[in-house]
Amino acid sequence: MDRSMMKGLAVGGLAMVVLGASGVTGYKSLTAPKFAEVTAVKPVMETAVTPREHCADVQVQRTAPVQDKNRVAGTVVGGLAGGLLGSAVGRGNGNTLATVAGAVAGGYAGNQVQKNMQQKDVTTAVERRCKTVNEKSQKLIGYDVSYRLDGKDGVARTSFKPGTTLPVKDGKVVTTAPPAEKS
Structure with missing residues (x-):
């Protein structure tokens, strides 16, 4: 066998390896799951305490x-x-x-x-009395989402309430909100 034929076989073999590898990579990306199945969604709440002043008019009796x-x-x-x-x-x-x-x-x-x-002998007067009271309120900070991807269970926190599926990109669940649809 001459040298040019050897070079041709080597280049051809290398081309086959590159094409085969890209085919496997392409096949993996084609067969990789695009969505994870959502199995549970639990809202995550945070308690906020807000102080405010509460005032009332009160009748007060004093000795004259x-x-x-x-x-x-x-x-x-x-x-x-x-x-x-x-x-x-x-x-x-x-x-x-x-x-x-x-x-x-x-x-x-x-x-x-x-x-x-x-x-x-008493006098009655009306006095304004104020005191600080703390009001508690609940604030939604996100959702703990349980999902199943490729037969494995996982949990992620999202800032939005997902539907029945979560998108998957590069084999990982996307936890950011999808862009708003333009009308």
Whole structure:
């Protein structure tokens, strides 16, 4: 065999190997799955906490300011009334003693009556009261998708809700949203 024939056989053999390899690669890409079967879709939620101010008008009762802190008016009026009643009882020295005892008892009673009245004297006002409350809300952040590809199960997180299949590119599941269709 001459050299040119050997070269021809070598080039031809090499061409056959290249063509055969490209045919196998082409066959693999033709027979590779284009879609993975979706077996389950679970929404993934995130809890967001948002503080906000909550205000309400509330009725508030307070003891009215006291004009006569020592309750002099009640003591004097009670003492006079008790003295008058005491003077109506008894004669002579007994009358004087009854008048003094009536004035003391009446003064004490008048003081206590004024104290009771002052404690019950209240003013009502409306006040605005505010407090911070936290509102919770759920936000969808994606989907955990279970799928089957070439007889094997897998899980991927997507930002979109898939249908019954997911596209496959270069043997891997595509998890990005498909481009929006133009109308």
